Amino acid sequence: MRPDFELLARRNRDELLQNVLPFWLEHSQDREYGGYFSCLARDGSVYDTDKFIWLQGRQVWMFAMLYNKVERRAEWLECAVQGAEFLRKYGHDGNYNWYFALTREGQPLVQPYNIFSYTFAAMAFAQAAVATGSDEYAMIAKRTFERILEKRCNPKGIWNKAYPGTRPLKGFSLPMILCNMALEIEPMIDKQLLDDTIAECLHEVMEVFYRDELGLIVENVTADGQLSDSFEGRLMNPGHALEAMWFIMDLGVRLNDKALIDKAVKIALNTAEYGWDKEHGGIYYFMDRKGAPRHELEWDQKLWWVHVESLITMIKGYQLTGSKECLDWFERLDEYTWSRFKDTEHPEWFGYLNRRGEVLLPLKGGKWKGCFHVPRGLYQCWQILEKCK
Template structure:
């Protein structure tokens, strides 16, 4: 990538993060009355619902601590992260040590799911905050929660099953993927043999069970031993999820100086871009059936913000690690489509849900699933990687 383009992209991502995305959320999301953050927001920041999704609380708490640790020691960022930590500690843990999935504005429990996703974001929130605040108690909280979620993952019988295992045994790509990412984050606080064990096992499971070379696809759901399932669920790939996993793997390859891991991550990226890119309208499709049969998900052909965020960073990282121009070309192609369709030029931030042709489907900026995570993470990671690229020219 040429130096002038690197410099242009640095400005786009740095200013997009610091002058657009973060100011939008700092203005609208902080609940000064009850604590925590209000995430259900319309395009202009109007509150649509006061309930609080716990995994989104964890994500924003993590993000603000990360900005404090990696960009600038701004007191408002640390204070905002602390604001999130205090709400999480006070209201978001059940008596069994697990976390609720959603609580009311004043912290009363609403939902608790069989999945342990809220806990993974709780781990990274407490871990990153502990580094920002120098708070050993919060680090111990992160470690305790991490060990709890590993226990539940390694002993699935402790949680209610989604499908009766006596009838059909399946597993989801989401769990080894999120454990890989969560462990990479808590590892920043210090070494532990458990972290490397979990990362190794997560990599093995993704690369051996979910990555199918014969169909050039990373599947979302497979049999318990990696078998391909002949069902809508078994034929489904989620290009955005697979692309996100690809850069988790590439980052692990960079951390270990392991070219084989980097190559595997790039292979997943290649496959997922081929499957996901909409050749008619542009942009990345949400779900794809690898046999071309009808997808089970009604929203399969929509364009969501987060797969494009993940693809922008994955392609930039792949280009940086391999030097291959095809990844620069993909980055530019995705950048052009995403930045011409998602940004809200009037109110700031990005729209989250588009129709297949790129027109707006919903004006929400935040809900139970969408919030300040994928976009600001992409902006921060791209900015910092571009700074490294600039130094090496």
């Protein structure tokens, strides 16, 4: 029996508009220094005031995007702009090298070693430029995107701790995020550059990191695109692969490429089956390609973003192809995610569960969890489910 898509759409919409967004609007905004607190306890109280650039950028993006696409609410625009101004003033070194962390007041704490500070700054200023019409915001987005392309072969630069030349590896994360970011920043960049970036990222994701012999995506390959029998080379991150597949589906729609969409759906289904914990349910955080023990102690945790992004992928796969397998996975993931990550006593969702699906950390935000995956997932599922009616 088909689920009640209208009911599911309304549940996602109401959770977003009545629960999650008000939580971040009320608790995260720093009214004194600007920007956002992301280290929020279960009830929204602030337990640390350091500010992490990629979470700042994500929240600017979120509220600007919702202002642009859902409703032109003044409080959403105000929230986005005050965060963008904090980033504009303090987030970079003057040449759009974006720091990783700042003090509450905006003093640099951690050097610009993390390329995702750059990617989310670019996305933030692209959406903020659309929301405000600011030429300066558009310029910042464009300049930051250029810096990303300059750094993509060695994203950490001088802060790369790997010894050069012994085992050079390249990672899946950057081409994956560029698949999504290219469309976000489209109004600010040259069409040929956009087309070239999309083509390069599609090749990397679908022909280099996707391994036909496995039917799965690996996290790291050698510089010449081969598998590596090492901790990094054997690493599998099912959540990354599943999130990437809805980015690829969006590109498939953009390019009118049904074969690309179908391939993304196939990879998503393979990944969900591979990553699902057959004993306790939920999707593992990290796995080993050869079944060897992982060195990350959190390997068997169940994380919010993995499950939220997987929900988007499966309902989008169903909407675009009518795949019953996608719908079945969506219903399984929907039950698991809403019954375990949603906090029934306080707003926003938990982020970290143990393997058995019990809350491991009661925080609502921290160094890695901010105003992004939960609200973006609710928005995406709401929009897609309305098309499935």
